[in-house]
Amino acid sequence: MSFAHVDASADPAALAAYLDRHACGPMAGVKARLLAMLEVRPGERVLDVGCGTGHDLELLARAGAVPVGVDASAEMAVRSRARCAAVVQADASRLPFPAGSFDGCRIERVLLHVADPAGVAAEVHRVLRSGGRLVVFEPVWASLSIDSAEPAVSRAVVRAVAEGISQPLIGHQAASLLAGAGFTEVTRVDEPGEFATWAELRRTIDLDKAVGRALSRAKLSAEAAARWRAEMHSRSADGSFHATLTRTFLTARA
Ligand SMILES: C[S@@+](CC[C@H](N)C(=O)[O-])C[C@H]1O[C@@H](n2cnc3c(N)ncnc32)[C@H](O)[C@@H]1O
Numbered sequence: 509m510s511f512a513h514v515d516a517s518a519d520p521a522a523l524a525a526y527l528d529r530h531a532c533g534p535m536a537g538v539k540a541r542l543l544a545m546l547e548v549r550p551g552e553r554v555l556d557v558g559c560g561t562g563h564d565l566e567l568l569a570r571a572g573a574v575p576v577g578v579d580a581s582a583e584m585a586v587r588s589r590a591r592c593a594a595v596v597q598a599d600a601s602r603l604p605f606p607a608g609s610f611d612g613c614r615i616e617r618v619l620l621h622v623a624d625p626a627g628v629a630a631e632v633h634r635v636l637r638s639g640g641r642l643v644v645f646e647p648v649w650a651s652l653s654i655d656s657a658e659p660a661v662s663r664a665v666v667r668a669v670a671e672g673i674s675q676p677l678i679g680h681q682a683a684s685l686l687a688g689a690g691f692t693e694v695t696r697v698d699e700p701g702e703f704a705t706w707a708e709l710r711r712t713i714d715l716d717k718a719v720g721r722a723l724s725r726a727k728l729s730a731e732a733a734a735r736w737r738a739e740m741h742s743r744s745a746d747g748s749f750h751a752t753l754t755r756t757f758l759t760a761r762a
Pocket residue numbers: 511512513514527531557558559560561563578579580581584598599600601615616617618621622623
């Protein structure tokens with residue numbers, strides 16, 4: 509699963525389907541919470557950076573805002589335009605908008621995929637008017653913890669997960685990054701996300717790819733991986749599976 513380069517990935521449609529599934533399922537609460545945190549007033553222009561398939565553009569419009577989406581991917585831009593006409597295909601570190609042209613901005617699960625999160629923060633600061641509000645949600649994939657009788661194997665898998673993500677620590681780094689870009693009144697709340705089964709965790713992150721990466725780098729033996737996988741399935745069946753992930757919510761003012 510690579511949201512860093514959607515158009516170059518083997519199956520962009522599968523990535524879009526992932527976003528659609530999550531928007532109506534596990535991420536619906538996060539999206540509602542970010543919308544509330546943004547405190548949108550009618551008629552305000554709000555930018556959704558990395559808008560994906562555009563679900564949040566619809567939510568923003570329903571809240572009375574004038575949403576504009578930007579996404580690096582042509583595939584995502586086309587799909588999100590089905591929900592909102594005002595979507596531009598562009599890299600978030602080079603936003604094609606004049607300075608001070610937005611009242612608000614949201615960024616959800618995007619900074620973890622970009623090469624230059626500080627550059628994105630600087631651009632978002634530039635396009636927001638003075639006092640404009642920013643809300644951000646990012647997971648900290650390096651914080652993933654998977655309970656196991658073989659903690660060393662879990663650690664190898666978690667390391668491989670983090671290695672597959674451009675910014676696996678971004679939730680931890682984002683507050684200072686925003687302050688560095690000139691944002692004020694930066695607030696940050698870290699919360700644990702919990703996964704009750706292996707299948708639930710796999711729906712969010714490509715664990716098979718991570719295990720494969722650990723195997724190919726000889727960080728894990730095939731026997732240990734098979735044993736660990738069997739343990740994960742048996743824990744899911746008897747209710748003892750437990751995995752947590754820190755998720756960070758931020759607010760700031762330009
Ligand atoms: C995990 S998806 C999140 C989509 C949406 N924010 C949501 O929560 O449903 C990440 C999105 O960021 C986009 N993206 C990744 N790197 C980007 C960049 N440098 N500039 C703009 N968009 C980017 C991807 O194309 C993808 O649509």
